[in-house]
Amino acid sequence: MRFLKIAAFDFRNIIRNPTLLFSNMVLPLVLIGVMGFVTQSFFGSGLLSSYDYYGITMITLSALLVIMTATNAFMEEQVKKANIRMIYAPIAKAEIYLSKILSTFLVGTLSFIFILMIGQYGFGINFGGDHLPYIVILISMLVLFGSCFGTMMCCVLGDEEKASSISQLPVLLFSAFGGIFFSTYGLGKTVAFLSNVSPVKWIVECAFRIIYDNDFTLLLPVTLSLLGASAVCILVCQLTFKPEEFTC
Amino acid sequence: MLTILRNRFLRVPDKLYIIIIAVVIIPLVIGAVIYFSGATQSPYKIAFISKEDAPPVKHELIQIEQMNERPAMSALVMGKYNAIVEAVEDQKYTVTTYKDESFKKTIEEYFETGKLPVNHTTAKRGIGTSILGVILLIALMQGVALTTFYPDDRNKSTFKRIMMSPLTSRQYLVAQGMFTFSCLFVPTYFVILVMKICFKINIGFGLGALTGLLIIATALATAFSLFMASVMNRNISLATSGISILTCLLAGCLFNYDSQSKWLDAVTNILPQKPFMTLSQGMEGGQTFSDFPWQIGYIVGWIIVLWFEGSLITKKKVQKGIY
Structure with missing residues (x-):
């Protein structure tokens, strides 16, 4: 009960922060719009529009960038002070970071459900039609991973700016090699290898297979590995989070 | 002013991640871009x-x-x-x-x-311009991380104490700007030099042109990050990344596109990244800086405006006693 109260408070904190709200709800739509518009001339013939392609890839990218919401929810200057008070209260340290993960996950999932619905029914982007729920599951698992990873980076590095600027770079690298911005096929063997290593590639491929081939073979392995990776992140949080070093 | 600048460098070990970003990761990304743009592609x-x-x-x-x-x-x-x-x-x-x-x-x-039509290829952008586009994006995004001492000083009230001294807020920002600029410029330039001289990779520019273009790109990124750090109090890096990605995409830093809409052209023509891309493409095609007085003037104009706005806002805030 107490845990839920803390989580609810964190949830309200995120919602009240205009920058976080903007980056989770509006920015993905703007990104889809801009990328779709910019690359419109490369696509044609109605099979797949630029918006269909960048709809999936940009949502994947923004779902990963939930990391920054997590670091912010955990260690932003104003939140930090409240956290310090909690540290002195008889609360298990796991409750402190788990509440951040839960609240970020809820905000992220809700906003991406909203974006997927708006995209599919409002703007006519192909997010799978009847298969939309599966895409929602996939993206929410990704959001869960992002929340856990961001919180883990905070626990390890102990500073918000540090955590968010360092985690940005692997996200961008994995995204670039995962084919978020451009197709990575035909760029040689090294890139092909890096692309197969990039988790982003498998998420995007899983989504495209569901949407265009009704092929669900990747869904289970991808969601399970995301869950597993999230569990590892939580474990690292438990091991590295030291409330006594958590000072302003 | 020099004391502030020295203070920045002395504090670097405290914020080791700054070094990690500037000296390791940015060059790594740039190196990767250079390497992969050299890779052959079957179209x-x-x-x-x-x-x-x-x-x-x-x-x-x-x-x-x-x-x-x-x-x-x-x-x-x-x-x-x-x-x-x-x-x-x-x-x-x-x-x-x-x-x-x-x-x-x-x-x-x-x-x-059994034959390809004659005009099957689309106009391709030079390798150097593609690299500079990515560098500009990374510099704009990472500039704020390298300006972190300034918001840090404000949060710790150090800034308030500095303002009590004879130092003006403008001098403080100049020193901070010098620090950000050198942290952005030196590693980037170094990597490109290594790539060009040691690995003999064709960057598409001569040394002089490259130096000039990099100075312009990093100066723009510095002015932008100082501006953002002055305007915003929270979520600086989040907002800066968002703005940088969007404007760079629209300005065609990552790839060229033809827009069919006039009003979009009007909007993107305002962005400083667009003349920069025109400039670097022209330079790669063998023209010199003197062929692009308008473009250079426009970018420099942006740098000056961002810089003045930033220092004006800081000055106002200091006078109002916000810090």
Whole structure:
């Protein structure tokens, strides 16, 4: 009960922060719009529009960038002070970071459900039609991973700016090699290898297979590995989070 | 002022991640970009579905993979193949692709006649310009991380104490700007030099032109990050990343695009990144700085405006006693 109260408070904190709200709800739509518009001339013939392609890839990218919401929810200057008070209260340290993960996950999932619905029914982007729920599951698992990873980076590095600027770079690298911005096929063997290593590639491929081939073979392995990776992140949080070093 | 600058460098070990970003990661990304833009690419990858016929003709620009069954549509979407070609009857083929009509026509014509149409290639951007586009994006995004001491000083009330001294807020920002600029410029320049001289990779520019262009790019990023750090109090890095990615995409830093809309052109022409891309493309084509007085003037104008706005806002805030 107490845990839920803390989580609810964190949830309200995120919602009240205009920058976080903007980056989770509006920015993905703007990104889809801009990328779709910019690359419109490369696509044609109605099979797949630029918006269909960048709809999936940009949502994947923004779902990963939930990391920054997590670091912010955990260690932003104003939140930090409240956290310090909690540290002195008889609360298990796991409750402190788990509440951040839960609240970020809820905000992220809700906003991406909203974006997927708006995209599919409002703007006519192909997010799978009847298969939309599966895409929602996939993206929410990704959001869960992002929340856990961001919180883990905070626990390890102990500073918000540090955590968010360092985690940005692997996200961008994995995204670039995962084919978020451009197709990575035909760029040689090294890139092909890096692309197969990039988790982003498998998420995007899983989504495209569901949407265009009704092929669900990747869904289970991808969601399970995301869950597993999230569990590892939580474990690292438990091991590295030291409330006594958590000072302003 | 020099004391502030020295203080920045002395505090670097406290914020070790700054060094990690500046000295390791930025050059790594840039190196990767340079390496991969050098990698050769077969422009057309085609899945040819036919039970017995071998593909009719061979061409170095076209990579054909023959198979018995249609590949999954997602392979087409992911770009594993650019087109699926199916033999319907003698000399007739159906082409399935998500690319535009002219591409479809090109492939159809190739399979029917065995030749590529004359004007099949699109104008390509030089390697140096692509690299500089990415560098500009990274510099704009990371500039704020390298300006972190300034918001840090404000949060710790150090800034308030500094303002009590004879130092003005403008001098403080100059020192901070010098620090950000050198942390952005030196490692980036160094990596490109190593790439150019040690690995003999063709960057597309001479040394002088490269230095000039990098100075412009990093100065813009510095002015922008000082501006953002002055305007915003919270979520600086989040907002800066968002703005940088969007404006760089619209200005065509990552790839060239033709827009069909006039009003969008009007909006993107305001951005300083656009003249920068024009400038670097022109330089790569063999022109010199003196051929682009308007573009350079415009970028410098942006730098000055961002800088003055930033220092004005800081001065106002200091006078109002906000810090």
